[in-house]
Amino acid sequence: MLDTKFIRENPEIVKKAVKDKQLAGTVDIDELLDVESRYLDLLRKVETKRALKNELSDGISKVAPEAREKLISEATQVKNDLTELESELKISKESLDKLLLKVPNIPANDVPYGEGEEGNEVIREEGKKPTFDFEPKDHMDLGVGLDIIDTERGTKIAGFRGYFLKNDGVLLHRALMDYALDLIRNKGFDILEVPWMVNRDAFVGTGYFPWGEEDHYTVQDDLSLIGSAEVSLTSYYANEVLEEKDLPVKLAGVSPCFRREIGTYGKDMKGILRTHQFTKVEQVVLVPEGEEVSRDWHEQLLRNAEELLKQLGLSYRVMLMCTGDMGPGQRKKFDIETWFPSQNTYRETHSDSYFLDFQARRLNIKYRAKDGSLKYVSTLNNTLAASPRLMAAVMENYQQKDGSIKVPDVLLPYMRGVKELR
RNA sequence: GGAGGGGUCGCAUAGUGGUCUAGUGCGGCGGUCUUGAAAACCGCUAUGCCCGCAAGGGUAUCGUGGGUUCAAAUCCCACCCCCUCCGCCA
Numbered sequence: 001m002l003d004t005k006f007i008r009e010n011p012e013i014v015k016k017a018v019k020d021k022q023l024a025g026t027v028d029i030d031e032l033l034d035v036e037s038r039y040l041d042l043l044r045k046v047e048t049k050r051a052l053k054n055e056l057s058d059g060i061s062k063v064a065p066e067a068r069e070k071l072i073s074e075a076t077q078v079k080n081d082l083t084e085l086e087s088e089l090k091i092s093k094e095s096l097d098k099l100l101l102k103v104p105n106i107p108a109n110d111v112p113y114g115e116g117e118e119g120n121e122v123i124r125e126e127g128k129k130p131t132f133d134f135e136p137k138d139h140m141d142l143g144v145g146l147d148i149i150d151t152e153r154g155t156k157i158a159g160f161r162g163y164f165l166k167n168d169g170v171l172l173h174r175a176l177m178d179y180a181l182d183l184i185r186n187k188g189f190d191i192l193e194v195p196w197m198v199n200r201d202a203f204v205g206t207g208y209f210p211w212g213e214e215d216h217y218t219v220q221d222d223l224s225l226i227g228s229a230e231v232s233l234t235s236y237y238a239n240e241v242l243e244e245k246d247l248p249v250k251l252a253g254v255s256p257c258f259r260r261e262i263g264t265y266g267k268d269m270k271g272i273l274r275t276h277q278f279t280k281v282e283q284v285v286l287v288p289e290g291e292e293v294s295r296d297w298h299e300q301l302l303r304n305a306e307e308l309l310k311q312l313g314l315s316y317r318v319m320l321m322c323t324g325d326m327g328p329g330q331r332k333k334f335d336i337e338t339w340f341p342s343q344n345t346y347r348e349t350h351s352d353s354y355f356l357d358f359q360a361r362r363l364n365i366k367y368r369a370k371d372g373s374l375k376y377v378s379t380l381n382n383t384l385a386a387s388p389r390l391m392a393a394v395m396e397n398y399q400q401k402d403g404s405i406k407v408p409d410v411l412l413p414y415m416r417g418v419k420e421l422r
Numbered sequence: 423g424g425a426g427g428g429g430u431c432g433c434a435u436a437g438u439g440g441u442c443u444a445g446u447g448c449g450g451c452g453g454u455c456u457u458g459a460a461a462a463c464c465g466c467u468a469u470g471c472c473c474g475c476a477a478g479g480g481u482a483u484c485g486u487g488g489g490u491u492c493a494a495a496u497c498c499c500a501c502c503c504c505c506u507c508c509g510c511c512a
Contacts, residue, residue, distance in 0.1 A: 040471095047471090047480060054481090060440080061441080062440085068492085072492045074492085075493080079491090374469085
């Protein structure tokens, strides 16, 4: 959420953001300003009436009982006027809030314009791509061959994009998660198991709703399944005031992630690169206000993910996402794409964003600054490891001619003695 | 799921219709005293929004949302959360 004062004073900047993020038609800034000015108008009227009402009530208690009747009838009149005005005010506030929740964040200055993924820029490529003296298989052929991935029975039980992992597949998948947790904990992050079903406030607060509501599964009791631990982690301190000395807050959560993948029916039909359920270790950081602090941490979170990929010996490239391929709440976003030999291409495995106070305003997370003032924190997040997609990358990059898979060295401590999947 | 108890200022507690401008204690901040400190004493001690250059004023907030009333922390209704016991259960 943006500050209403900011929107009022910079309508053109906000309109441009709406357009650049390809959200034209989803929110009308002129309408919003109009609604706001009517709301403020009503608010002033209501508060004036309330002051009058309070004054009259106060008088009644101080005056002799026989003199009360006249004042009471006067106060009753004011009360009746107020009832009507207050219900108008409530409606007005609700429509204003609804509009405000649809206003996106402003992209940072160095974010390129683009309508979609073709506008993204390659920042750099890292790592050495593996070379094979045979035709590399894709992760499905490998997984089926080793009997560690079963999508046939997965779809039988869970529908399209359902899958089972089996035996060493389970081990490899969990090894990646455990390794990621150790890596990030050693960097001073708190690691958390988070709620997988959370309330609407958390989704709206992190900016997944209202925009991405269709992409989520909603269950009973007004809860929805998280598509990322980001939702739970970023909401962890909702409605709280932190101390500046306790910032930055560094959290890493592990959880299943549930995504409906509406509108991706034609993509990734085969394999387990795109599933309705996967597991992810996610980094979330809360920092003091200021663009530079956030930009530093944005890079830091990127380096954490890069370190993981480097240690795994995977080749990847860093992408700067364009305006049209960013989330509404994001100010700037890097994606990391990891090399998949079978597809002879890079596929997204990480997504690194900063938000400034966009999420913190929605979630009401503040901190007491050293000078005593209250400020909103700034939030950031990045993937650390998402599997089975990352597992698929490991499988493809570490495959051997006979269809077996060598376990990367850094995962060996987590593999219970298994050095090779065969 | 059943029965009972509870949610008040950072913490603890008082407060059953108007004097609540929410009291008191603790903690925190400032001051007096002191060589310094402690103790004692004095003062301060929330947040959002609106109006205002400011000083300041207004308004809302006692778990949340409704309602009754001229007036609600206090009465009524619904919901949420916490605790105890029972039942069920990984």
